[in-house]
Amino acid sequence: MSGTPPTISIPDHLKPADGRFGSGPSKVRPEAVTALAATGTEYLGTSHRQATVQFVVGSLRNLLAEVLALPDGYEVLLGNGGTTAFWDAAVFGLIDLRSQHLSFGEFSSKFAAAVTAAPHLAEPSVITSEPGTHPEPVAEEGVDAYALTHNETSTGVAMALSRPAENGLVLVDATSAACALRVDLSVTDVYYFAAQKALAADGGLWIAVCSPAAIERIEWLGASERWIPPSLDLKIALDNSRKDQTYNTPALATIFLANAQVQWISENGGLEFAAGRSETSAAILYDWAEARDFATPFVADPAMRSPVVGTIDFEGVDADTIAAVLRANGIVDTDSYRKLGRNQLRIAMFPAIDPSDIEALTRCIDFVVDAL
Numbered sequence: 281m282s283g284t285p286p287t288i289s290i291p292d293h294l295k296p297a298d299g300r301f302g303s304g305p306s307k308v309r310p311e312a313v314t315a316l317a318a319t320g321t322e323y324l325g326t327s328h329r330q331a332t333v334q335f336v337v338g339s340l341r342n343l344l345a346e347v348l349a350l351p352d353g354y355e356v357l358l359g360n361g362g363t364t365a366f367w368d369a370a371v372f373g374l375i376d377l378r379s380q381h382l383s384f385g386e387f388s389s390k391f392a393a394a395v396t397a398a399p400h401l402a403e404p405s406v407i408t409s410e411p412g413t414h415p416e417p418v419a420e421e422g423v424d425a426y427a428l429t430h431n432e433t434s435t436g437v438a439m440a441l442s443r444p445a446e447n448g449l450v451l452v453d454a455t456s457a458a459c460a461l462r463v464d465l466s467v468t469d470v471y472y473f474a475a476q477k478a479l480a481a482d483g484g485l486w487i488a489v490c491s492p493a494a495i496e497r498i499e500w501l502g503a504s505e506r507w508i509p510p511s512l513d514l515k516i517a518l519d520n521s522r523k524d525q526t527y528n529t530p531a532l533a534t535i536f537l538a539n540a541q542v543q544w545i546s547e548n549g550g551l552e553f554a555a556g557r558s559e560t561s562a563a564i565l566y567d568w569a570e571a572r573d574f575a576t577p578f579v580a581d582p583a584m585r586s587p588v589v590g591t592i593d594f595e596g597v598d599a600d601t602i603a604a605v606l607r608a609n610g611i612v613d614t615d616s617y618r619k620l621g622r623n624q625l626r627i628a629m630f631p632a633i634d635p636s637d638i639e640a641l642t643r644c645i646d647f648v649v650d651a652l
Contacts, residue, residue: 285604296637302613312540338524373514385432419445430457436591480632481537554631561629562587
């Protein structure tokens with residue numbers, strides 16, 4: 281779309297109560313923001329190495345352990361920089377020599393690219409599939425780390441997790457999946473994610489749930505002769521996380537909001553509650569698309585359709601124009617992923633987003649398409 285979008289006013293009674301549908305940064309619950317403001321002078325602007333902040337970090341780690349049902353010996357690590365920084369940290373501190381990567385979208389391909397560029401690692405094995413699908417991992421001789429993606433945010437594809445081989449760590453990018461998709465962590469060694477999606481917080485923080493085998497790898501590589509920048513040293517992150525702190529100053533608001541979201545999930549029934557909300561929203565969105573002659577779910581196989589990020593193709597109407605009209609009416613961030621280049625909308629359905637708002641969004645899209 282180019283130029284100014286057409287002036288279309290959506291009636292208020294059709295609009296969602298909250299018009300935020302971004303896939304990251306995602307909707308932050310207003311109640312969490314109010315709780316953050318209520319801390320006044322006691323939290324923001326205080327030392328992250330003192331009890332006031334350490335209590336919140338400890339709470340976040342403990343609540344994640346509860347909601348994600350950590351197996352015995354698994355630990356929650358935190359560090360600064362988000363998932364992109366964690367990929368770099370994994371290049372130094374989790375992959376010994378060679379890794380295998382499933383690449384089926386923008387984000388799953390980025391980790392493979394980071395490993396390919398690393399001079400101290402062997403050329404990775406990369407298994408690809410077309411956007412809108414996902415490949416399967418295979419056991420491979422010489423591979424010591426298998427990189428999977430639980431939910432590909434760019435395309436709206438989710439995949440079941442499995443352990444492809446007895447040897448080799450299983451590293452799972454759960455950036456848009458953690459605390460929203462059901463998971464058995466026993467088939468993973470590192471389940472890592474950021475806070476600005478299902479955790480309904482801001483960016484700038486990575487979180488990784490690590491198995492005893494992953495911790496052993498972190499400690500072994502940390503003690504080796506391999507040069508590791510301190511800010512990407514997972515052994516330093518491990519040592520600090522065990523003290524309920526990060527190596528350097530974190531975004532305190534992000535930690536507080538993430539803790540508030542995981543607490544809300546815990547108090548309302550845990551992962552079953554959170555996953556159920558997203559699945560309800562997904563059923564509403566995909567059923568709506570399949571019932572329209574101008575819309576189709578981009579992911580053809582229902583088993584691969586993400587319950588947290590829905591991608592909908594449009595025919596006969598410009599999706600960018602729809603997104604622009606929605607934005608002008610206070611319904612924001614439904615735009616397609618920029619590099620995918622399809623005539624589609626991408627709609628987040630994280631647990632913080634009320635399923636009734638997804639239903640209202642579909643009514644608004646119908647209204648806009650009719651007007652166009």
